[in-house]
Amino acid sequence: MTITPPALSVFETLESEVRSYCRGWPAVFDRAQGARLTDEDGHTYLDFFAGAGSLNYGHNNPVLKRALLDYLERDGITHGLDMATTAKRAFLETFQNVLLRPRDLPYKVMFPGPTGTNAVEAALKLARKVKGRESIVSFTNAFHGMSLGSLAVTGNAFKRAGAGIPLVHGTPMPFDNYLDGQVPDFLWFERLLEDQGSGLNKPAAVIVETIQGEGGINVASPEWLRALADLCHRRDMLLIVDDIQMGCGRTGAFFSFEEAGIQPDIVTLSKSISGYGLPMSLCLFNPELDVWEPGEHNGTFRGNNPAFVTATAALNTYWADGQMEKQTIARGEQVEHALKAIRAESPGTPPDIRGRGLVWGVEFEDKNRATAVCARAFELGLLLETSGPQSEVVKLLPPLTVTPDELDEGLRTLARAVRETA
Ligand SMILES: Cc1ncc(COP(=O)(O)O)c(C=O)c1O
Numbered sequence: 001m002t003i004t005p006p007a008l009s010v011f012e013t014l015e016s017e018v019r020s021y022c023r024g025w026p027a028v029f030d031r032a033q034g035a036r037l038t039d040e041d042g043h044t045y046l047d048f049f050a051g052a053g054s055l056n057y058g059h060n061n062p063v064l065k066r067a068l069l070d071y072l073e074r075d076g077i078t079h080g081l082d083m084a085t086t087a088k089r090a091f092l093e094t095f096q097n098v099l100l101r102p103r104d105l106p107y108k109v110m111f112p113g114p115t116g117t118n119a120v121e122a123a124l125k126l127a128r129k130v131k132g133r134e135s136i137v138s139f140t141n142a143f144h145g146m147s148l149g150s151l152a153v154t155g156n157a158f159k160r161a162g163a164g165i166p167l168v169h170g171t172p173m174p175f176d177n178y179l180d181g182q183v184p185d186f187l188w189f190e191r192l193l194e195d196q197g198s199g200l201n202k203p204a205a206v207i208v209e210t211i212q213g214e215g216g217i218n219v220a221s222p223e224w225l226r227a228l229a230d231l232c233h234r235r236d237m238l239l240i241v242d243d244i245q246m247g248c249g250r251t252g253a254f255f256s257f258e259e260a261g262i263q264p265d266i267v268t269l270s271k272s273i274s275g276y277g278l279p280m281s282l283c284l285f286n287p288e289l290d291v292w293e294p295g296e297h298n299g300t301f302r303g304n305n306p307a308f309v310t311a312t313a314a315l316n317t318y319w320a321d322g323q324m325e326k327q328t329i330a331r332g333e334q335v336e337h338a339l340k341a342i343r344a345e346s347p348g349t350p351p352d353i354r355g356r357g358l359v360w361g362v363e364f365e366d367k368n369r370a371t372a373v374c375a376r377a378f379e380l381g382l383l384l385e386t387s388g389p390q391s392e393v394v395k396l397l398p399p400l401t402v403t404p405d406e407l408d409e410g411l412r413t414l415a416r417a418v419r420e421t422a
Helices: 062-073 086-103 116-131 148-152 157-161 187-194 222-234 305-318 323-344 369-379 404-420
Strands: 029-033 036-039 044-047 108-110 136-139 170-173 205-208 238-242 266-269 282-285 352-356 359-363 385-387 393-396
Touching: 044 404, 062 305, 086 305, 116 136, 116 148, 116 205, 116 238, 116 266, 116 282, 205 222, 222 238, 323 352, 323 359, 323 404, 359 369, 369 385, 369 393, 369 404, 393 404
Parallel strands: 136 170, 136 205, 205 238, 238 266
Antiparallel strands: 029 036, 036 044, 108 282, 266 282, 352 359, 359 393, 385 393
Protein backbone atom coordinates (compact mmCIF):
# COMPACT_ATOMS: atom_id res chain seq x y z
CA MET A 1 0.00 0.00 0.00
CA THR A 2 1.31 3.42 -0.86
CA ILE A 3 0.65 6.20 1.60
CA THR A 4 0.58 9.59 0.00
CA PRO A 5 1.99 12.18 2.37
CA PRO A 6 -0.23 15.19 2.93
CA ALA A 7 0.42 17.83 0.33
CA LEU A 8 2.79 20.53 1.48
CA SER A 9 1.10 23.86 1.81
CA VAL A 10 1.87 26.73 -0.51
CA PHE A 11 3.60 28.38 2.45
CA GLU A 12 6.08 25.52 2.54
CA THR A 13 6.51 25.08 -1.21
CA LEU A 14 6.47 28.67 -2.40
CA GLU A 15 7.22 31.01 0.47
CA SER A 16 10.86 31.51 1.36
CA GLU A 17 12.57 29.69 4.21
CA VAL A 18 13.07 33.09 5.81
CA ARG A 19 9.55 33.01 7.26
CA SER A 20 9.59 32.80 11.03
CA TYR A 21 6.48 33.60 13.12
CA CYS A 22 4.39 31.07 11.21
CA ARG A 23 6.74 28.32 12.39
CA GLY A 24 5.97 28.97 16.07
CA TRP A 25 2.26 29.45 15.37
CA PRO A 26 1.35 26.72 12.86
CA ALA A 27 -2.18 27.87 12.00
CA VAL A 28 -3.69 29.68 9.03
CA PHE A 29 -5.25 32.81 10.48
CA ASP A 30 -8.34 34.25 8.93
CA ARG A 31 -10.01 36.92 11.07
CA ALA A 32 -9.19 39.04 14.07
CA GLN A 33 -10.97 41.39 16.42
CA GLY A 34 -9.57 43.17 19.46
CA ALA A 35 -7.19 40.86 21.28
CA ARG A 36 -8.29 37.70 19.47
CA LEU A 37 -7.44 35.98 16.20
CA THR A 38 -9.38 33.15 14.61
CA ASP A 39 -7.84 30.56 12.31
CA GLU A 40 -9.50 28.99 9.27
CA ASP A 41 -10.61 26.01 11.37
CA GLY A 42 -12.45 28.28 13.78
CA HIS A 43 -9.93 28.09 16.68
CA THR A 44 -9.47 31.36 18.53
CA TYR A 45 -6.24 32.64 20.02
CA LEU A 46 -5.65 35.38 22.53
CA ASP A 47 -3.00 37.68 21.14
CA PHE A 48 -0.24 38.68 23.55
CA PHE A 49 2.05 39.79 20.73
CA ALA A 50 -0.09 42.44 19.01
CA GLY A 51 1.75 42.39 15.68
CA ALA A 52 5.11 42.89 17.43
CA GLY A 53 3.68 46.04 18.96
CA SER A 54 1.92 47.33 15.81
CA LEU A 55 -1.58 46.68 17.15
CA ASN A 56 -1.64 48.61 20.41
CA TYR A 57 -5.36 49.31 19.89
CA GLY A 58 -6.18 45.72 18.95
CA HIS A 59 -7.08 44.08 15.65
CA ASN A 60 -9.64 45.86 13.47
CA ASN A 61 -10.34 48.44 16.15
CA PRO A 62 -13.94 49.50 15.37
CA VAL A 63 -13.35 53.26 15.69
CA LEU A 64 -10.32 53.19 13.42
CA LYS A 65 -12.02 50.79 11.01
CA ARG A 66 -14.99 53.15 10.67
CA ALA A 67 -12.70 56.08 9.88
CA LEU A 68 -10.81 53.98 7.33
CA LEU A 69 -13.94 52.62 5.64
CA ASP A 70 -15.48 56.10 5.40
CA TYR A 71 -12.27 57.41 3.85
CA LEU A 72 -12.00 54.60 1.30
CA GLU A 73 -15.71 54.82 0.52
CA ARG A 74 -15.40 58.46 -0.51
CA ASP A 75 -12.36 57.72 -2.73
CA GLY A 76 -9.91 59.51 -0.47
CA ILE A 77 -6.30 59.50 -1.68
CA THR A 78 -4.62 56.15 -0.99
CA HIS A 79 -1.13 56.66 -2.40
CA GLY A 80 0.25 60.14 -2.09
CA LEU A 81 4.07 60.19 -2.35
CA ASP A 82 4.79 63.20 -0.16
CA MET A 83 2.09 65.35 -1.74
CA ALA A 84 0.00 67.56 0.52
CA THR A 85 -3.34 65.85 1.18
CA THR A 86 -6.26 66.51 3.47
CA ALA A 87 -5.53 63.24 5.31
CA LYS A 88 -1.91 64.20 5.90
CA ARG A 89 -2.91 67.69 7.05
CA ALA A 90 -5.39 66.25 9.54
CA PHE A 91 -2.72 63.88 10.84
CA LEU A 92 -0.04 66.57 11.21
CA GLU A 93 -2.43 68.97 12.95
CA THR A 94 -3.63 66.25 15.30
CA PHE A 95 -0.08 65.08 16.01
CA GLN A 96 0.85 68.63 16.92
CA ASN A 97 -2.25 69.38 19.00
CA VAL A 98 -2.63 66.06 20.81
CA LEU A 99 1.00 65.02 21.27
CA LEU A 100 3.64 67.68 20.64
CA ARG A 101 2.11 70.88 22.06
CA PRO A 102 0.89 69.49 25.39
CA ARG A 103 4.37 68.01 25.94
CA ASP A 104 6.25 71.13 24.80
CA LEU A 105 8.04 69.10 22.14
CA PRO A 106 9.22 71.33 19.27
CA TYR A 107 9.82 68.53 16.75
CA LYS A 108 9.56 68.69 12.98
CA VAL A 109 7.98 65.61 11.41
CA MET A 110 9.56 63.61 8.59
CA PHE A 111 7.89 60.72 6.74
CA PRO A 112 10.86 58.53 5.86
CA GLY A 113 9.25 55.42 4.35
CA PRO A 114 6.74 52.83 5.45
CA THR A 115 8.56 50.79 8.05
CA GLY A 116 10.54 51.21 11.26
CA THR A 117 13.95 50.63 9.78
CA ASN A 118 13.31 53.47 7.29
CA ALA A 119 12.89 55.85 10.23
CA VAL A 120 16.11 54.59 11.83
CA GLU A 121 18.03 54.98 8.56
CA ALA A 122 16.74 58.55 8.24
CA ALA A 123 17.71 59.33 11.85
CA LEU A 124 21.24 58.00 11.36
CA LYS A 125 21.69 59.81 8.04
CA LEU A 126 20.47 63.08 9.51
CA ALA A 127 22.70 62.83 12.59
CA ARG A 128 25.74 62.15 10.39
CA LYS A 129 24.89 65.02 8.07
CA VAL A 130 24.35 67.48 10.92
CA LYS A 131 27.49 66.57 12.84
CA GLY A 132 29.72 65.75 9.87
CA ARG A 133 30.84 62.55 11.62
CA GLU A 134 30.32 58.89 10.72
CA SER A 135 30.38 57.06 14.01
CA ILE A 136 27.21 56.16 15.93
CA VAL A 137 27.15 54.64 19.40
CA SER A 138 24.55 51.99 20.09
CA PHE A 139 24.06 49.58 22.99
CA THR A 140 24.57 45.92 23.70
CA ASN A 141 21.48 43.90 22.74
CA ALA A 142 20.01 46.81 20.78
CA PHE A 143 17.65 46.14 17.88
CA HIS A 144 17.02 48.85 15.32
CA GLY A 145 15.97 47.03 12.14
CA MET A 146 17.19 44.88 9.29
CA SER A 147 18.49 47.31 6.67
CA LEU A 148 22.25 47.82 6.63
CA GLY A 149 22.48 51.08 8.58
CA SER A 150 20.10 49.80 11.24
CA LEU A 151 21.85 46.43 11.42
CA ALA A 152 25.16 48.21 12.02
CA VAL A 153 23.73 49.54 15.30
CA THR A 154 21.99 46.24 16.20
CA GLY A 155 23.59 43.77 18.59
CA ASN A 156 22.25 40.34 17.61
CA ALA A 157 25.04 38.30 15.97
CA PHE A 158 22.65 36.13 13.91
CA LYS A 159 20.86 39.13 12.41
CA ARG A 160 24.14 40.96 11.79
CA ALA A 161 25.61 37.96 9.99
CA GLY A 162 22.73 38.15 7.49
CA ALA A 163 24.12 41.44 6.17
CA GLY A 164 26.83 39.62 4.24
CA ILE A 165 29.13 42.64 4.32
CA PRO A 166 31.01 44.38 7.13
CA LEU A 167 28.76 46.52 9.27
CA VAL A 168 30.69 49.67 9.96
CA HIS A 169 30.63 53.00 11.79
CA GLY A 170 28.78 51.69 14.83
CA THR A 171 30.31 51.22 18.30
CA PRO A 172 28.46 49.26 20.99
CA MET A 173 28.52 50.39 24.62
CA PRO A 174 27.08 48.57 27.66
CA PHE A 175 23.33 49.07 28.13
CA ASP A 176 21.99 49.78 31.61
CA ASN A 177 22.91 46.95 33.99
CA TYR A 178 24.87 45.04 31.32
CA LEU A 179 27.74 44.74 33.79
CA ASP A 180 25.37 43.88 36.69
CA GLY A 181 25.92 47.21 38.38
CA GLN A 182 29.61 46.46 39.00
CA VAL A 183 30.85 49.42 36.97
CA PRO A 184 29.46 52.95 37.35
CA ASP A 185 27.20 53.91 34.43
CA PHE A 186 29.02 55.41 31.45
CA LEU A 187 32.47 55.14 33.08
CA TRP A 188 33.80 53.25 30.05
CA PHE A 189 31.98 55.40 27.47
CA GLU A 190 33.08 58.70 28.98
CA ARG A 191 36.66 57.50 29.39
CA LEU A 192 36.84 56.54 25.71
CA LEU A 193 35.42 59.91 24.73
CA GLU A 194 37.97 61.91 26.69
CA ASP A 195 41.04 59.75 26.03
CA GLN A 196 42.91 60.74 22.86
CA GLY A 197 44.40 57.26 22.80
CA SER A 198 41.12 55.30 23.04
CA GLY A 199 40.66 54.78 19.31
CA LEU A 200 37.00 55.83 19.48
CA ASN A 201 36.02 58.05 16.58
CA LYS A 202 33.95 60.89 17.96
CA PRO A 203 30.31 59.82 17.51
CA ALA A 204 27.70 61.90 15.71
CA ALA A 205 24.97 60.40 17.84
CA VAL A 206 23.91 57.77 20.32
CA ILE A 207 20.89 55.61 19.52
CA VAL A 208 19.00 53.94 22.34
CA GLU A 209 15.79 52.09 23.18
CA THR A 210 14.40 52.97 26.62
CA ILE A 211 13.37 49.31 26.93
CA GLN A 212 15.03 46.85 24.60
CA GLY A 213 12.14 44.88 23.10
CA GLU A 214 13.89 42.42 20.81
CA GLY A 215 17.00 42.38 23.03
CA GLY A 216 15.21 40.69 25.93
CA ILE A 217 12.98 43.33 27.63
CA ASN A 218 15.89 45.14 29.23
CA VAL A 219 14.57 48.19 31.02
CA ALA A 220 16.78 51.28 31.26
CA SER A 221 16.23 53.17 34.50
CA PRO A 222 15.16 56.83 34.31
CA GLU A 223 18.44 57.75 36.05
CA TRP A 224 20.48 55.93 33.41
CA LEU A 225 18.56 57.64 30.60
CA ARG A 226 19.02 61.04 32.21
CA ALA A 227 22.75 60.41 32.62
CA LEU A 228 22.92 59.38 28.95
CA ALA A 229 21.09 62.53 27.84
CA ASP A 230 23.47 64.61 29.95
CA LEU A 231 26.52 62.85 28.50
CA CYS A 232 25.27 63.44 24.94
CA HIS A 233 24.70 67.09 25.72
CA ARG A 234 28.12 67.60 27.32
CA ARG A 235 29.97 65.72 24.57
CA ASP A 236 28.14 67.22 21.59
CA MET A 237 26.49 63.99 20.43
CA LEU A 238 22.88 63.83 19.29
CA LEU A 239 20.57 61.58 21.28
CA ILE A 240 18.29 59.40 19.16
CA VAL A 241 15.56 57.52 21.02
CA ASP A 242 14.25 54.65 18.92
CA ASP A 243 10.66 54.54 20.16
CA ILE A 244 9.44 52.25 17.39
CA GLN A 245 8.42 49.44 19.75
CA MET A 246 8.16 51.20 23.12
CA GLY A 247 6.47 54.38 21.90
CA CYS A 248 2.77 54.89 21.12
CA GLY A 249 1.87 54.24 24.75
CA ARG A 250 3.40 50.80 25.21
CA THR A 251 5.09 51.77 28.50
CA GLY A 252 2.30 54.10 29.70
CA ALA A 253 3.06 57.61 28.43
CA PHE A 254 2.83 58.11 24.66
CA PHE A 255 6.61 58.52 24.35
CA SER A 256 8.55 56.03 26.43
CA PHE A 257 11.17 58.65 27.37
CA GLU A 258 8.63 60.91 29.10
CA GLU A 259 9.02 59.09 32.41
CA ALA A 260 12.73 59.95 32.48
CA GLY A 261 11.98 63.60 31.70
CA ILE A 262 14.48 63.72 28.83
CA GLN A 263 14.04 65.35 25.43
CA PRO A 264 15.89 63.46 22.69
CA ASP A 265 17.19 65.36 19.66
CA ILE A 266 15.71 62.75 17.29
CA VAL A 267 12.89 60.23 17.85
CA THR A 268 11.82 57.36 15.62
CA LEU A 269 8.24 56.05 15.69
CA SER A 270 6.52 53.32 13.69
CA LYS A 271 4.64 50.09 14.54
CA SER A 272 1.51 51.43 16.33
CA ILE A 273 1.62 54.98 15.00
CA SER A 274 -1.00 54.16 12.34
CA GLY A 275 -2.93 52.30 15.03
CA TYR A 276 -4.38 49.82 12.58
CA GLY A 277 -1.35 47.79 11.58
CA LEU A 278 -0.91 49.83 8.39
CA PRO A 279 2.70 50.64 7.48
CA MET A 280 3.76 54.10 8.60
CA SER A 281 6.80 55.56 10.28
CA LEU A 282 8.02 58.92 11.46
CA CYS A 283 11.32 60.54 12.23
CA LEU A 284 10.96 63.52 14.59
CA PHE A 285 13.74 66.01 15.25
CA ASN A 286 14.52 69.38 16.73
CA PRO A 287 13.88 72.09 14.09
CA GLU A 288 17.51 73.22 13.95
CA LEU A 289 18.45 69.73 12.78
CA ASP A 290 16.23 70.02 9.70
CA VAL A 291 19.11 70.39 7.26
CA TRP A 292 17.72 68.08 4.58
CA GLU A 293 17.71 69.31 0.99
CA PRO A 294 14.35 68.71 -0.73
CA GLY A 295 14.24 65.08 -1.86
CA GLU A 296 17.58 64.22 -0.28
CA HIS A 297 15.87 61.33 1.50
CA ASN A 298 13.09 59.97 -0.68
CA GLY A 299 10.84 56.96 -1.17
CA THR A 300 7.68 55.89 -2.99
CA PHE A 301 5.68 54.82 0.04
CA ARG A 302 5.98 57.81 2.36
CA GLY A 303 2.41 58.92 1.92
CA ASN A 304 0.23 56.04 3.09
CA ASN A 305 -2.89 58.16 3.45
CA PRO A 306 -5.17 55.43 4.87
CA ALA A 307 -2.54 55.11 7.63
CA PHE A 308 -2.75 58.86 8.25
CA VAL A 309 -6.52 58.49 8.63
CA THR A 310 -6.32 55.69 11.20
CA ALA A 311 -3.41 57.40 12.99
CA THR A 312 -5.47 60.58 13.33
CA ALA A 313 -8.44 58.61 14.64
CA ALA A 314 -6.21 56.75 17.12
CA LEU A 315 -4.68 59.95 18.49
CA ASN A 316 -8.07 61.65 18.85
CA THR A 317 -9.66 58.58 20.41
CA TYR A 318 -6.96 57.49 22.82
CA TRP A 319 -4.57 60.37 23.46
CA ALA A 320 -6.66 63.52 23.75
CA ASP A 321 -6.78 62.91 27.52
CA GLY A 322 -4.64 60.97 29.99
CA GLN A 323 -6.92 57.91 30.23
CA MET A 324 -4.88 55.59 28.03
CA GLU A 325 -1.72 56.16 30.05
CA LYS A 326 -3.52 55.48 33.35
CA GLN A 327 -5.20 52.37 31.95
CA THR A 328 -1.91 50.94 30.64
CA ILE A 329 -0.23 51.47 33.98
CA ALA A 330 -3.12 49.75 35.76
CA ARG A 331 -3.08 46.82 33.34
CA GLY A 332 0.69 46.63 33.78
CA GLU A 333 0.22 46.25 37.54
CA GLN A 334 -2.15 43.38 36.84
CA VAL A 335 0.54 41.69 34.71
CA GLU A 336 3.26 42.31 37.27
CA HIS A 337 1.11 40.81 40.02
CA ALA A 338 0.45 37.65 37.99
CA LEU A 339 4.10 37.28 36.98
CA LYS A 340 5.18 37.59 40.61
CA ALA A 341 2.78 34.75 41.44
CA ILE A 342 4.33 32.65 38.65
CA ARG A 343 7.76 33.42 40.07
CA ALA A 344 6.67 32.54 43.60
CA GLU A 345 5.37 29.12 42.57
CA SER A 346 8.39 28.25 40.40
CA PRO A 347 10.60 25.55 41.93
CA GLY A 348 14.39 26.03 41.78
CA THR A 349 15.90 29.29 40.57
CA PRO A 350 12.97 31.70 40.18
CA PRO A 351 12.54 33.32 36.75
CA ASP A 352 13.53 36.94 36.37
CA ILE A 353 10.60 39.22 35.54
CA ARG A 354 10.97 42.74 34.20
CA GLY A 355 8.94 45.32 32.33
CA ARG A 356 6.91 48.50 32.48
CA GLY A 357 3.43 49.44 31.30
CA LEU A 358 2.27 46.61 29.02
CA VAL A 359 5.61 45.18 27.99
CA TRP A 360 6.98 42.40 30.18
CA GLY A 361 9.59 39.67 29.98
CA VAL A 362 10.07 36.42 31.88
CA GLU A 363 13.51 34.87 31.78
CA PHE A 364 14.16 31.34 33.05
CA GLU A 365 17.49 29.86 34.11
CA ASP A 366 17.16 27.23 31.35
CA LYS A 367 17.63 29.20 28.12
CA ASN A 368 15.41 26.78 26.15
CA ARG A 369 12.46 27.12 28.47
CA ALA A 370 11.00 30.29 26.92
CA THR A 371 10.57 28.57 23.54
CA ALA A 372 8.88 25.61 25.22
CA VAL A 373 6.56 27.92 27.18
CA CYS A 374 5.54 29.78 24.01
CA ALA A 375 4.93 26.51 22.16
CA ARG A 376 2.71 25.20 24.97
CA ALA A 377 0.93 28.55 25.20
CA PHE A 378 0.10 28.29 21.50
CA GLU A 379 -1.43 24.84 22.02
CA LEU A 380 -3.51 26.41 24.80
CA GLY A 381 -4.67 29.25 22.53
CA LEU A 382 -2.30 32.06 23.52
CA LEU A 383 0.09 33.81 21.12
CA LEU A 384 3.36 34.65 22.86
CA GLU A 385 6.81 35.25 21.40
CA THR A 386 10.32 34.99 22.75
CA SER A 387 12.95 37.70 22.69
CA GLY A 388 16.59 38.06 23.71
CA PRO A 389 19.80 37.04 21.92
CA GLN A 390 19.14 33.35 22.62
CA SER A 391 15.32 33.56 22.55
CA GLU A 392 15.56 33.08 26.30
CA VAL A 393 12.84 35.52 27.36
CA VAL A 394 9.06 35.07 27.13
CA LYS A 395 7.77 38.41 25.95
CA LEU A 396 4.31 39.77 26.80
CA LEU A 397 3.03 42.47 24.48
CA PRO A 398 -0.78 42.45 24.60
CA PRO A 399 -2.80 45.21 22.93
CA LEU A 400 -3.19 48.22 25.22
CA THR A 401 -6.95 47.87 24.77
CA VAL A 402 -6.96 44.34 26.25
CA THR A 403 -9.67 43.98 28.91
CA PRO A 404 -8.81 42.96 32.49
CA ASP A 405 -10.63 39.67 31.89
CA GLU A 406 -8.68 38.90 28.72
CA LEU A 407 -5.48 39.79 30.50
CA ASP A 408 -6.39 37.50 33.37
CA GLU A 409 -7.23 34.67 30.94
CA GLY A 410 -3.90 35.02 29.11
CA LEU A 411 -1.91 35.24 32.33
CA ARG A 412 -3.58 32.08 33.65
CA THR A 413 -2.71 30.32 30.39
CA LEU A 414 0.87 31.53 30.70
CA ALA A 415 1.06 30.23 34.30
CA ARG A 416 -0.23 26.86 33.10
CA ALA A 417 2.29 26.75 30.22
CA VAL A 418 5.07 27.53 32.69
CA ARG A 419 3.92 24.75 35.07
CA GLU A 420 3.56 22.24 32.27
CA THR A 421 7.04 22.88 30.85
CA ALA A 422 8.87 22.64 34.20
C1 LIG B 1 13.19 49.32 18.48
C2 LIG B 1 12.98 48.92 17.05
N1 LIG B 1 13.52 49.65 16.06
C3 LIG B 1 13.35 49.35 14.78
C4 LIG B 1 12.61 48.25 14.40
C5 LIG B 1 12.44 47.93 12.95
O1 LIG B 1 11.14 48.15 12.55
P1 LIG B 1 10.60 47.45 11.19
O2 LIG B 1 10.60 45.98 11.47
O3 LIG B 1 9.23 48.00 11.02
O4 LIG B 1 11.53 47.84 10.11
C6 LIG B 1 12.03 47.45 15.39
C7 LIG B 1 11.25 46.25 15.03
O5 LIG B 1 10.97 45.38 15.82
C8 LIG B 1 12.22 47.79 16.75
O6 LIG B 1 11.69 47.05 17.73
